Amino acid sequence: MEQTNLLEEFMNLSNEAEELSAKVAGLKDAVTAVLEQNAELRMNNGRLRERIEQLTAEQDDAEPTVVEHTAEAGMSKSRKNLEKIYMEGYHVCSKFYGQHLEPGESCAFCTDILYGERQR
Ligand SMILES: [Zn+2]
Helix, strand or coil: CHHHHHHHHHHHHHHHHHHHHHHHHHHHHHHHHHHHHHHHHHHHHHHHHHHHHHHHHHHHHHHHHHHHHHHHHHHHHHHHHHHHHHHCCECCCCCCCCCECCCCCCCHHHHHHHHHHHHC
8 A cells, every 4th residue: 555655656746747847848948939039139130220320321421412402403593594584685683684685795794693603
């Protein structure tokens, strides 16, 4: 009778040890999965950080150029409008503004306004 109890106790303990071993193995898999995921997220995070820095640097490089272009386009656009008026035969200079030019006539004040700044 005593021996039967001893065997039973041993079997119970053995089963518990197996269960515990299985639980430990399961936990080990879970920890490994979390660590792998963590490493992957770290890599993605690093890549995204690099991309953001790259884009920010590109934007910093691009911004002054954009402003420059806009200012230049605005100037040349208004000058083009003046040139168009001048070509249609009207003064665009402050001295004779709006007055009619004779066909073939040119005005030094007008050409200075239209082309003077560019020659400088
Ligand atoms: Zn003029």
